[in-house]
Amino acid sequence: MTHAPVTPVTLTLDRGLQILRAFHAARAPLNNGELAQRTGMSRSAVSRLTSTLIQLGYLRRVAGGSRFELASGVFGIGHAYLVSNPVTRLAHPLMQRLADRLDVSVALAAPNGLDMLYVAHRTSARIATLRLGVGSLLPMGLTAIGRAWLWGLPEPQRQHYVARLLEAAGPQREGLRSEIDSAFDDLRSNGVCMSFGQFQRDAYGIALPVRIGREAVxxxxxxxxxxxxxxxxxxxxxxxxxxxxxxxxxxxxLRDVRHEP
Known part of the structure; x- marks a missing residue:
């Protein structure tokens, strides 16, 4: 089977999406140097891309500085996704009931590279929570929601992802390996795993894998x-x-949903 060649337009689009993904869950403003570090691109390439993304309405400059933040164009794409995706439409009422019952935030997430992308999110109005929502990206290896997804994979795929996470962790790889193993032990014994203070101080997460729709995503x-x-x-x-x-x-x-999230 032959594959379509990677054109300059395709490559530029991919790099532009890498820039947008670099704004992780905290949604903190970033400058070109920080974006270059997160994406692995040169600073000059990042500078050209941020200028283009500003013109297209996907980024905006933070007043009085050299940092950028996501602009309304990104959230317009997210709104279109929410409107058209039956997963979020059907999941939200159930998730809201759980959030209100337990006074927690409830999230449904899918993988995005080595992160987890929130595709649905609901929270109780009575609690202090992380600044998260649909479209937030959380590190797969440091969060319960990421480790639960890893556990749901077939063993060869799980080992592949874990190896990539450990490689990316650098000097922290041994500590991460221990934490992931502990989460897998918890999932094996109790069906859930828990993280506390690893992504944000004083915040906890409890998660488990789920399979969604006819394709069992x-x-x-x-x-x-x-x-x-x-x-x-x-x-x-x-x-x-x-x-x-x-x-x-x-x-x-969601067992009869045909559309993949």
């Missing part, structure tokens, strides 16, 4: 919040049964 479902209770075991006992039940209901509700 592997995703992961999580509950999380800024933790004020001192007893993590009490948090698990309160959240885990409700999260497992919600996962079963979600898979049932």
């Amino acid at each position: 592997l995703m992961s479902l999580s509950c999380g919040a800024i933790r004020f209770q001192r007893d993590i075991d009490a948090v698990r006992q309160r959240v885990v049964p409700a999260l497992k039940q919600a996962a079963l209901e979600l898979e049932t509700e």
